[in-house]
Amino acid sequence: MPDRDTAETAMEELSARRPDLGEVELVRDSLAGEDDAEDAQWLVVLEAPEEGGWTTEQLADLDAFTAEHDGWREED
Template structure:
């Protein structure tokens, strides 16, 4: 089994939660990814946090270009490994 993970970086919690739910519908994921808050180094203010959406892709069936476009819909991006 491969351990492939994509990480989408989104600007806020609401976007991350909406994107996680949409990932299941659009890409046929088995379960909704769980968004994780990623505070910027040295920042205590929640407004300065980014939200990460880790997407497991053990079957390596998700296309990088599609995930890039998907993240951009929420003003985000896919983090390069």
């Protein structure tokens, strides 16, 4: 997300909408090769549940949520 306020709003909305997803964290991520702080993005980070991972319902809801906020979901 382009700024902290937008990311915080999304984080609060996601936490309220899906408390079963666990702790939600904000992370500031500078774009590769960019020195200007204006080029940093804010990420809303969730950890997958230790046992069983994400359910199909949770992933579908996360995809819908990110689409509403012009974002995307990544897994590592």
